[in-house]
Amino acid sequence: MTCAPTNVTFRLLDDVVGWDEATVTDVVGFADPAGVRLAHPGSSPEGPTRTELLPWFPDPRLAPGCRPCAWYLLSGDQVLSRDTCAGDWSPLWPPHCDPRLLRAPTAVASRGHRIAVVDSGRVFLWRNEGDQLTAVIRLRQAEIVALAQDEQALVSRAGSDRIRRYGPDGRLCEVIRTGVGGEIIGIRTGPGRTIWLLTEEDGLLRIFRGGHRFRESTVDELAAALPPSSLVAADDDGFCLREKGPDGDVTSCYDWEGQPREAPAPETGQYVTRGEFATKLIDSGISRCRWHRVRVDADVPAGTAVSVAIVVSEDGQFAESDWQTVAAGVTDFLVDQPPGRYLTARVRLSGDSSSTPVLNRIRLDFPRSTSADLLPAAFRQDPAADDFTERFLTLFDASTAEIDRVIERYPALLDPAGVPDGALPWLAGLLGLAFEAGWDAKTRRELIAAAPGLYRRRGTPCALAEAITIVFGVEPVIDELAGDRHWAQVRATATPSTARGLGSVRLFGRSSSRLRLDTSALGAAPLRAYGDPDTDPLTEHAHRFRVLLPAGTADEDALRRLVVRQAPAHTRGSVRAAGSGFVVGFRSTVGVDTAFVPLPPPVVGGVRLNHDGVLRPGPRGARHGVSVGVMSAVGVHTRVS
Incomplete structure (x- = not known):
């Protein structure tokens, strides 16, 4: 300096x-x-503490059930269950139904109606809350177990950083090398096959998140991804649950035998x-x-x-x-x-x-x-007065500096990547943008950043497609209907009898066409005295377009509102999401709603021809669908009825 x-x-x-x-x-x-x-007391000064993580990683002897107040507790060689808030603990299996399989269980896990218990080098898997034993996994030094989706089980061994994934039948599916430091003392599974791990190394607790590659995470990320349980305390003497009661939250404490006990003295604090x-x-x-x-x-x-x-x-x-x-x-x-x-x-x-x-x-x-440096020397001759003047003017200098700092940072308020999330609606208001309540901050920032380019191309198909891609993450197909109506006119010099007909098949009936002398029946056709009747097929769908989307696009109502805001004022747009099939004659779009599927089995008797009836499966059998480029020439091997 x-x-x-x-x-x-x-x-x-x-x-x-x-x-x-x-x-x-x-x-x-x-x-x-x-x-x-300030630091946390104990061996993990930087945190997080074990008490802080109990709602997500409970003691291995405890596991929350599928219902709000359901819990499972290992007590001796039994599994106790609790189904109601502030209820009593009772054996999971009545005495006459107890399989007597457990010797010294150490860990329990639950997901949905499935239960897993680690016991003496074995892992038992049950369905229907213990009614049906589905598998027994034999694994020496098995320590922690968690249940994942697809009825899979994740098991870790003592002193190992690997996780073994087993199927519902107890067969080993894969071994995941996590690469995390320390000993794994807790496993949780989240949506999308995400695995959360709690490790301990030299008293320091760390959280990791991943699937096959794991990265260190934080308590805030854990809380945002997984809902907490009602477990608030656990020690060598017992545990406490904080649950909702008729008069508010109620804290219930139990020992490790499932018997009620008095609440322990409040902890001295976490800092x-x-x-x-x-x-x-x-x-x-x-x-x-x-x-x-x-x-x-x-x-x-x-x-x-x-x-x-x-x-x-x-x-x-x-x-x-x-x-x-x-x-x-x-x-x-x-x-x-x-x-x-x-x-x-x-x-x-x-x-x-x-x-x-x-x-x-x-x-x-x-x-x-300070501003005193700008005063004449006469104001600074007396040291005492100079010190007072300097300190007094500092008050105004501080206020002026704050104003200057705001002015200097004003251009940054127009940067969508730098403003806080709360300022995004204000910034969007300057650009005339309106946000939906469900849009996240990332989507809002991208839309604001793209707004200048979208405004320059507003009303064009490419601008509308870009806006939909930014907000909804899909690439739509913009179908302009006006340019597709030439099929209704054979040639410009068509005679009145064939202007709207193709061969012997009439595409437009007399009652829906405009009045023509010698060709329309009076009273059967509307009387319209403007324009050229030959242009009706073109102008009927002028200024109309349709947005085609793949199947599974979320929130179609929000998409329709976005289309209305981005479309030109003289146009009218509609939104169509893909379904399970397509209808011939109503504009089928390949890649959006077209599926090539096998033909139905041939049936003789009770079949109406031209209505999904197949009398002969074809040269390659009924198991094959339409093969593009092999046997799919339209009009030769394919007939649309």
């Missing part, structure tokens, strides 16, 4: 620069983008109550530099506080009495220290153990530069 005519700022909170590691006490998060915070750290000597680069201002950016919940102290020195030496300490909660103050080259900052965080302040950054402004 060097002294310059304008303010130079030094931004702290970097995991590799500035901190004196010897002074860090009960504070973590220097390498965390979320900020510096330590006090922590601090200090910086090394921060070099301004100039001798006797006048440090100007300290600004603290922190999130301070109720019951917590952040306190900052500074000291300035010329040679790096200072006494304990030289510290300038400000009251807790002050986040913006001027440096009231003698000039010096070096500055040292000390930060103390405190809380009530239930929450922690989060320190995002500390900003130091130097050298001192």
Whole structure:
């Protein structure tokens, strides 16, 4: 850093620069983008804690059932079940139905109406909540089990980072090498064959997510993907469930035998109550530099506080009495220290153990530069008056700087990739865009970024297709109907009797055509006294188009509203999603709603010709459908009736 005519700022909170590691006490998060915070007590100071993860990774002896209040509990050599909120625990199998298969079960899992239990090197799989034993998997040192979709089971062994996937019959399907560090102590399965793992290594808990390749995840991502259970506490003496009752949430506690017990004393907290750290000597680069201002950016919940102290020195030496300490909660103050080259900052965080302040950054402004520098020298002759004037004008300088900063950042508000999610509707309003409630932030940003190009091509098929692709992630087919109506006119010089006829088949009846002398029956045809009747087949569908979509496109109503907003005002569009087949004569689109399927089996008797009746399967048999380019010449081997 060097002294310059304008303010130079030094931004702290970097995991590799500035901190004196010897002074860090009960504070973590220097390498965390979320900020510096108080540590968790115990062997995992940076978290997450085991109590925090219990709703998603319960004790292996517990497993939530398919109903809201259903739970399974391993007690001795039995499996206990609980079906109602605040109900009693009872054996899963009555005494006369107990299979007596379990010896010393250690883990239980449930998904839907299936149950899995790990017991003495074996894994038992049941259906119908224990009524039907479907498989017994023999695996030495089996420790954790989880049930996945398709009636599959995931099993991990003690001390291994591999997961074995078994089918419903107990056969090994695959072995997944997770590559995670530490011991796997919890497995959960989510939608889309996603696997969540909880590992422990030297007391540090970590969450991983993946299928065949795993990456480290966070508690927030876990909570967004999987709903939590009602388990809120578990220790060597028992566990507690917090469930909804008629008068609000009710906490029920049980021992590991399923017997009710009193709620344990509240935990001391998930954070330590006090922590601090200090910086090394921060070099301004100039001798006797006048440090100007300290600004603290922190999130301070109720019951917590952040306190900052500074000291300035010329040679790096200072006494304990030289510290300038400000009251807790002050986040913006001027440096009231003698000039010096070096500055040292000390930060103390405190809380009530239930929450922690989060320190995002500390900003130091130097050298001192205020509006007083622009005043005549007569205003700065008296040192006491000069100091007062300088501090007084700093109040206005701070306000002016905030306004300047807003003006400087105003162009960034028009960048869809940089504004917060909450500002996207405001930015869209400037462009005349309207969002649907179900669109996520990524879709909204892409639509705003593409808006200038879409407006330049608005009303064209390519612009409408691009808008649909951005919002719904599908590539539509834009079908303009007006250009496809020439089939109704054989030739421009057609005679009145053949203008709307093809051979001996009449395509338009007399009653639907316009009045023509000597050809239309009076009273049977509408009387229209404008235009040319020969152009009716063309103008009937003018300015009409249709949006064709693949099967499975979600929210057709929202798509129709988007089409209405993007289409020209003089046009009318419709939306059609693919179904299970196609209807000849109503515009079948290959790739959207056309399927080549085998012919029905031949049937003799009770068959109406020309109505799905096949008397002869063909030279290659009834098992084959239509083969493009082999036996599918339209009009030769294919007849449309």
